[in-house]
Amino acid sequence: MRRRTTSRDEESVNLGLFDFWLPTKESVEKVVLIQIECNLNVPSPELNDRTPYEDIVITKSASNYFNAFPIIKKAPTFKYYHQMLPLSEKEFVYKAVYSKTGGILNIFHPKIRESMDSELKKQFSQHEDEKEAIRIWKDTPSELWSNLPSKFVWAGGGKIEGELLLDFLQYLTRKVRRKEFDTPGDSMITALRNLREWQFISNEICSGMAPVDAIVEERKEIYKRKSAFLQEMLIETDFV
Amino acid sequence: MAKKSLQRYLAKIKKDYNVVLTEENYKNIILEELESPPSLLDYFRDYMEKNKAKITLEWGCLMFLFIKADEEKYAPGIEKYYRLLETYTPNWFTEVGLAELQLRYYGNVLKARDGFLKGLELKPDDAHCHYNLGFV
Numbered sequence: 123m124r125r126r127t128t129s130r131d132e133e134s135v136n137l138g139l140f141d142f143w144l145p146t147k148e149s150v151e152k153v154v155l156i157q158i159e160c161n162l163n164v165p166s167p168e169l170n171d172r173t174p175y176e177d178i179v180i181t182k183s184a185s186n187y188f189n190a191f192p193i194i195k196k197a198p199t200f201k202y203y204h205q206m207l208p209l210s211e212k213e214f215v216y217k218a219v220y221s222k223t224g225g226i227l228n229i230f231h232p233k234i235r236e237s238m239d240s241e242l243k244k245q246f247s248q249h250e251d252e253k254e255a256i257r258i259w260k261d262t263p264s265e266l267w268s269n270l271p272s273k274f275v276w277a278g279g280g281k282i283e284g285e286l287l288l289d290f291l292q293y294l295t296r297k298v299r300r301k302e303f304d305t306p307g308d309s310m311i312t313a314l315r316n317l318r319e320w321q322f323i324s325n326e327i328c329s330g331m332a333p334v335d336a337i338v339e340e341r342k343e344i345y346k347r348k349s350a351f352l353q354e355m356l357i358e359t360d361f362v
Numbered sequence: 363m364a365k366k367s368l369q370r371y372l373a374k375i376k377k378d379y380n381v382v383l384t385e386e387n388y389k390n391i392i393l394e395e396l397e398s399p400p401s402l403l404d405y406f407r408d409y410m411e412k413n414k415a416k417i418t419l420e421w422g423c424l425m426f427l428f429i430k431a432d433e434e435k436y437a438p439g440i441e442k443y444y445r446l447l448e449t450y451t452p453n454w455f456t457e458v459g460l461a462e463l464q465l466r467y468y469g470n471v472l473k474a475r476d477g478f479l480k481g482l483e484l485k486p487d488d489a490h491c492h493y494n495l496g497f498v
C-alpha cells in the first residue's frame with residue numbers, strides 16, 4: 123500500500139536485559155500492563171502466600187505489596203502500578219473486563235470498550251434479567267478477546283503467562299530483526315502472524331504445551347482461586 | 363450538482379483508464395473489472411439484480427474507481443470511494459476492501475474485524491472473511 127503519514131510508528135521496549143521490538147506504542151504499554159496483571163496473581167511468601175491481588179483486596183491498600191517488593195517503587199513502570207492500584211469496587215462489576223489487557227493473546231488489540239461488545243448487547247437484549255445476561259456473557263468465548271471468555275480476561279494471567287510473554291517478545295524480536303516495514307499495517311500483520319504462529323508451538327516454559335492452551339489453563343486456575351477468595355470474603359461480583 | 367460529479371467521474375475514468383462508461387455498459391464493465399473468482403461475479407450479478415432500482419451510472423463510476431484504487435493499493439482512493447459508495451446498498455467487495463486497508467495499511471485490528479464481519483453478513487461462508495477473522 124502506498125504510505126501516507128502515520129502517527130503510530132514501531133517501538134522498542136526495554137525489559138531488563140533485553141530490547142524487544144513491538145509494532146506500536148500501544149502494544150509497548152500493553153506489555154507493561156500484562157506483566158502487572160500477571161504479577162498480581164502470583165502468590166508469594168512475602169505476603170503470607172497470598173497473591174498481591176488478595177492482599178490488596180483484604181487490606182484495601184497496595185502498601186503491603188509495595189513494601190514487600192520495594193523494587194516496584196523504583197521501576198520506571200511504577201506509574202502503571204499506581205494507576206491500577208489499589209483495586210476499587212469497580213473491579214467486581216462486569217465493566218471491569220474492559221480495563222483488562224486480555225494478556226498475550228490480545229497484545230496487539232487496541233483497548234476494548236463496552237460499546238464494541240456485541241455479545242454483551244445480544245445477551246442484554248435477550249434477557250430481561252441483567253444478572254442472567256451477564257452470567258451467560260461471562261462464560262461465552264469472545265471474539266473481542268481472541269476467544270477467551272470474559273471471566274478469564276477479568277481473572278488475568280499468572281506466572282506462566284508472565285514467562286511466556288518474555289518468550290514471545292524474544293521470538294518476535296528475533297523474527298523481525300532487520301526487517302523493514304512499509305506501513306503500520308505491515309508491521310502489525312507481521313507481529314500478529316508471529317503471535318498466531320508462536321501460540322501453537324510446543325513450549326518448554328509450559329511443559330511442552332502450546333502457549334495458547336497453557337494460558338487458558340492457567341487463567342482457569344486463577345479464575346477458580348479468585349472466585350473462591352471473593353466468595354470467602356463475601357464480596358459480590360458479576361464474575362462469579 | 364449530482365450530474366456535475368458524474369461528469370467528473372466519467373472524465374476521470376476516461377482520462378486515467380481510457381474507459382468510457384455508459385448507462386448501457388457499466389454493469390458489464392464492473393463484472394469485467396472484477397474478473398474472478400466466479401463466486402464473486404455471481405455475487406455481483408445477484409447484487410446488481412436485487413438493487414437494480416437503486417444503482418445508477420454514478421454507482422458504476424464509483425465502483426470502477428474503487429476497484430482501481432484497490433488494485434493499485436492506493437489507500438486514499440479506497441477510503442474516498444468507499445465513503446462515496448456509502449449512499450448505496452453495501453456490498454461485500456467494498457466492505458472487505460476497506461477491512462483489508464484497515465488491517466494491512468493501518469494495522470487497525472478491530473476496525474478490520476468489524477469490516478470482515480460485515481463482509482460475512484453480506485456473503486455468508488466467505489472463506490476470505492473467515493480466514494481473516496481467525497487471524498485477527
